[in-house]
Amino acid sequence: MNILFVADPLEVFKIYKDTTFSMMREAQRRGHRVSACEPRDLGWRSGSLVEARVREIVLTGEDEEWFQEARTPVHALREFDAVVMRKDPPFDDEYFYATHLLEQAEREGAKVFNKPAALRDHPEKLAIMEFPQFVSPTLVTRQAADVRRFHEEHGDIILKPLDGMGGMGIFRVGPDGMNLGSIIETLNHDGATTLMVQRYVPEISQGDKRVLVIGGKPVPFSLARIPQGSEIRGNLAAGGKGVAQPLTERDREIAETIGPLLVQRGLLLIGLDVIGDCLTEINVTSPTCFQEITQQAGFDVPAMFIDALEEAVDRDRTVL
The missing domain is CATH 3.40.50.20 (Rossmann fold)
Known part of the structure; x- marks a missing residue:
C-alpha cells in the first residue's frame, strides 16, 4: 500500500x-x-x-x-x-x-x-454523553447557576473546557466551594463558552486509563496515567506517569460496547479515557499511547493498527 x-x-x-x-x-x-x-x-x-x-x-x-x-x-x-x-x-x-x-x-x-465526518460528529468530551450508563454524573452548560446547583448536589466536582487537551484547563472544586465563582468565570466567559462539569471520581489516584480500540476491538492492555504529587491530572502532558496494565472487566465492557458502534461510523481508531469505572472522554483525532503499551506490556499495538488498516482498505476494494 x-x-x-x-x-x-x-x-x-x-x-x-x-x-x-x-x-x-x-x-x-x-x-x-x-x-x-x-x-x-x-x-x-x-x-x-x-x-x-x-x-x-x-x-x-x-x-x-x-x-x-x-x-x-x-x-x-x-x-x-x-x-x-x-x-x-x-x-x-x-x-x-x-x-x-x-x-x-x-x-x-x-x-x-x-x-x-466522524471526526466532526464526535467531539471528544461531548461524545461520552451518548453513553450515560458509563459516565459519572455530568453536566454540559453555559449557565453559571446550573454549575452552582450541580456543585451543591455533588459536592466535589471537576470543571473543564470542551476544547481542552492534555489536561489543560481542568479544575477541581471541593465541598467548600473555594474559588468556584472565579473558575466558572475563567471557563465560562460570562456565559459565552460552554463547559463540562462532572462529579469527581476519586479513583483518579489509580490512574486515568487510556483504552485503545482498533477496528472495533479493544487492545488488551490500557495505559494508566497516574497523577504525580499533588496533581489531579493524570495526562502524560501534565506530568502523569504511564503504567501499562491489563484491561479490567469494566474497561472491556465499555470498549466492547462502544467500539463496534463507532467503527461502523468510520472511526477505525479511538482512545477511551476511563477513571475507575467511569468513561470520561472518547478520543478520535489522534489517540496515542501505542509505544508505551507496546514497550511495557509486550503487545504490538502498531501491528494491530496496520492489520486493521489493511483489512479496512481490502474490504473497501472488495465492495468496489
Whole structure:
C-alpha cells in the first residue's frame, strides 16, 4: 500500500513515544510506502481534485535524523491506498476546514481514516454523553447557576473546557466551594463558552486509563496515567506517569460496547479515557499511547493498527 499520514510537522515528532511514528515504522516494515503532509499542504482548485504537497519518506532507523525525504511531489489524495488523519488537536477552524477537504477527497475516491465526518460528529468530551450508563454524573452548560446547583448536589466536582487537551484547563472544586465563582468565570466567559462539569471520581489516584480500540476491538492492555504529587491530572502532558496494565472487566465492557458502534461510523481508531469505572472522554483525532503499551506490556499495538488498516482498505476494494 501507499499510505499518506496527515500529521504535525515531522521535525517535531518525539519518536521515542510518538504514535504516528510507530504506525509509519510498522507500515514500512511490511513493505508499504510512507508519505506525510500537514493540513496546510492540502489544496483544492475548482474543477480539479483535492491534492496535497506530500513528503515521500523512508525511515532510517536512527534516533536523530529518523527519516530521509525522497521527494516532495503533489498528489491527488485518491492516488493513495489510505489517508490516515493524525493531526493533533486543537480542533480549531483549520482542523474543521481540513476535514471538509478530506471529505471531498473521499467523494473523489480517497480512503480516509478516521472518516472526516466522524471526526466532526464526535467531539471528544461531548461524545461520552451518548453513553450515560458509563459516565459519572455530568453536566454540559453555559449557565453559571446550573454549575452552582450541580456543585451543591455533588459536592466535589471537576470543571473543564470542551476544547481542552492534555489536561489543560481542568479544575477541581471541593465541598467548600473555594474559588468556584472565579473558575466558572475563567471557563465560562460570562456565559459565552460552554463547559463540562462532572462529579469527581476519586479513583483518579489509580490512574486515568487510556483504552485503545482498533477496528472495533479493544487492545488488551490500557495505559494508566497516574497523577504525580499533588496533581489531579493524570495526562502524560501534565506530568502523569504511564503504567501499562491489563484491561479490567469494566474497561472491556465499555470498549466492547462502544467500539463496534463507532467503527461502523468510520472511526477505525479511538482512545477511551476511563477513571475507575467511569468513561470520561472518547478520543478520535489522534489517540496515542501505542509505544508505551507496546514497550511495557509486550503487545504490538502498531501491528494491530496496520492489520486493521489493511483489512479496512481490502474490504473497501472488495465492495468496489
